[in-house]
Amino acid sequence: MADDDHSPRLARSTRPRHRVPVRLRQHWKPAAAVLTALAVLVLAFGEARIRPYVTSELVSADTVVEDVAGTADLFGDGAHAIEVTFDRSEYEEMLETFREEGEKEYIRADVVIDGTAVSDVGLRLKGNSTLMGLRSDGGDGEDADTGRAGGPSATTLSDDQPETLPWLISFDEFAEGRAYQGHTEIALRPATSTSDTALNEALALELTAADGQTAQDHAFTSVTVNGGEAATRILVDAPDAQWADALGDGVLYKAGAEGSLEYLGGDPTDYEDAFTQINDEGGHDLQPVMDLLEFIEEADDEEFAEELDAYLDTEAFARYLALQALISNGDAMDGPGNNYYLWYDTEEERFTVLSWDLNGAFGGMGMGFGADAAGGGQLPGGAEAPEGMQPPGGGEFQGTQTPEGTEAPEGDERSEGMAGGGRGSGELKERFLADAGFEEMYRQAYADMYEDLIAGGTAADLLEDIVASAEAAGDEGAAQAGERLAESIAAVAETPQEAALPGPRADGVRQGTEVPDASAADGAAEAASTRGTAAGA
Known part of the structure; x- marks a missing residue:
């Protein structure tokens, strides 16, 4: 009598567990624990507002992707020179906006710092009370064409002497991620009633550092604008994300x-x-x-x-x-x-x-x-x-x-x-x-x-x-x-x-x-x- 050699055939199971994906079946316990914990939170807190606890490391939003090396330490010893070039019409429009609206807008400029050229930087006025004289129409004081007495700083600001105005230079305003020796911003500070180069500010910064308090780096530099006369200024590091x-x-x-x-x-x-x-x-x-x-x-x-x-x-x-x-x-x-x-x-x-x-x-x-x-x-x-x-x-x-x-x-x-x-x-x-x-x-x-x-x-x-x-x-x-x-x-x-x-x-x-x-x-x-x-x- 011959055997009926019928090999068993694998049939698709209809049991529910086989309808669940393999990965989920293998790791069902952790998933169940998460769902249970979530249910407990909902029942316990109801509509209460839950704030996430941030555990990420501090990362600057202004990540530097291009760091211009330059030829000399920006705030090191020795002579420094900054040449600024911008469109005169954009400059005048910026001043008009500042006087009428109080807004300090950026204009595009090219700079050469100690022989290193950097194109398309952002340039805007820097300061508040210092700029008050620049906002006035001259009143009964000095004529607008010859200069305006500054605010509490009592310095004279003139449209025709942009090399003496307080400026903020931004290297990443029009080129995202760019810095100069790690600095995304630097400030050209104005003269004060004690000195054209603000020696009093330099001394205050040095004393701050000498006492162990946090201070900004600074240096003295000559500044020219559009090939005009040079003015000696104090340059100060502007606290940015990298700083x-x-x-x-x-x-x-x-x-x-x-x-x-x-x-x-x-x-x-x-x-x-x-x-x-x-x-x-x-x-x-x-x-x-x-x-x-x-x-x-x-x-x-x-x-x-x-x-x-x-x-x-x-x-x-x-x-x-x-x-x-x-x-x-x-x-x-x-x-x-x-x-x-x-x-x-x-x-x-x-x-x-x-x-x-x-x-x-x-x-x-x-x-x-x-x-x-x-x-x-x-x-x-x-x-x-x-x-x-x-x-x-x-x-x-x-x-x-x-x-x-x-x-x-x-x-x-x-x-x-x-x-x-x-x-x-x-x-x-x-x-x-x-x-x-x-x-x-x-x-x-x-x-x-x-x-x-x-x-x-x-x-x-x-x-x-x-x-x-x-x-x-x-x-x-x-x-x-x-x-x-x-x-x-x-x-x-x-x-x-x-x-x-x-x-x-x-x-x-x-x-x-x-x-x-x-x-x-x-x-x-x-x-x-x-x-x-x-x-x-």
């Missing part, structure tokens, strides 16, 4: 000229005029800034004293304020230009205040030493102004005032005379110095700086080197300006002026300040003396 990334793990925010420290709620779009995020866009946002502003505005005095250090490096802030007082910078974070940056350390999760735009130091904006909100600034200890140091156009050193015939930029609601900057720009400083413990920290920082930078001769030595560098770049008036700055250094007070501290209580004693003991050995740090004025912080 911020070099500081470490953190996020850099620039304070806006029309902004303040006022807390406006939890919507980041409400702070567009107040702060600009410089780096790590997409990785972080303005939330840390909003948290800081909320704390400053809503914390009572006890909470402010106990918890501020969790939001702000208080020792660093004391040194920042002390240095602004020491160099008599009337245009710092509480000044008319609202000049400062906030650096947020993402590891420590707290801020440090960084200085910026120091051309008001040592009376550089025609404000004199210690000019306060009421005007009438005076030199330390009631001294007279250094011989030969006169505010432009004669007159007296006084507080920052809007030039006659000049209107503030549209949307600028700062008070008349611009004393004190924006609404809340000085609130942090005021609350800080109103606390006895923080005030003592500030006084000690000032005393240490005075000993190290002034009495120890550091400022004088730095000034000598600065003058030599400016002369090498072609500044024929550097020696005379240096002599005036040397007298200003000698006039710096040993203790901060009282105008830099909060107002007195009803009993006449300043809040948080003990009645000074003239016999105290460390009076430079503790005495609430009214001697001197190195203020303007």
Whole structure:
């Protein structure tokens, strides 16, 4: 009997598990766990808003893909030269837009830096109060064709002398990803009332670095525009994303000229005029800034004293304020230009205040030493102004005032005379110095700086080197300006002026300040003396 050799045939199974893809069947447990966790979250939180936690590393949004090497270190020692070429009609149109609308638009330009040509860079006006004279129609002052007196800087700006105007040069405005020796932006700073090359700003930057605080690089350079006459200028590194990334793990925010420290709620779009995020866009946002502003505005005095250090490096802030007082910078974070940056350390999760735009130091904006909100600034200890140091156009050193015939930029609601900057720009400083413990920290920082930078001769030595560098770049008036700055250094007070501290209580004693003991050995740090004025912080 023969066997019926019927081989078994594989039939397609109709069981449900075989209708599920193989990969999913093999890894069903992890997938089920994810779905279960998601269901739990939905049940637990309902319609609650969940914010993602960003764990990505800090990556600059402005990734450099073309870095022009150049022939010499942009901020190194030695002579530098910058040649700028642009279309005159575009330049005039840009000025017209600025005067009518207050907008600082870029125009295309070609530059040659120390012999290296870079085409199609962006060029725009740089500054705020400095440019006020350029916005005016001349009024009863100088004719528009010959120049306009600048704003608080008291410098003269002229359409016909573009080589002297404050400029921002952007290497990546019209060529995305381009930089020059790692810099996407550099700034040509204007003259000040003390020097055509802003020696006072150079000295302030050097002193900032000497104290261990973050400062921008700078150098002196000759500048020509469209083949015209050369002007010697100070060139300063403009903090960009690359500059911020070099500081470490953190996020850099620039304070806006029309902004303040006022807390406006939890919507980041409400702070567009107040702060600009410089780096790590997409990785972080303005939330840390909003948290800081909320704390400053809503914390009572006890909470402010106990918890501020969790939001702000208080020792660093004391040194920042002390240095602004020491160099008599009337245009710092509480000044008319609202000049400062906030650096947020993402590891420590707290801020440090960084200085910026120091051309008001040592009376550089025609404000004199210690000019306060009421005007009438005076030199330390009631001294007279250094011989030969006169505010432009004669007159007296006084507080920052809007030039006659000049209107503030549209949307600028700062008070008349611009004393004190924006609404809340000085609130942090005021609350800080109103606390006895923080005030003592500030006084000690000032005393240490005075000993190290002034009495120890550091400022004088730095000034000598600065003058030599400016002369090498072609500044024929550097020696005379240096002599005036040397007298200003000698006039710096040993203790901060009282105008830099909060107002007195009803009993006449300043809040948080003990009645000074003239016999105290460390009076430079503790005495609430009214001697001197190195203020303007």
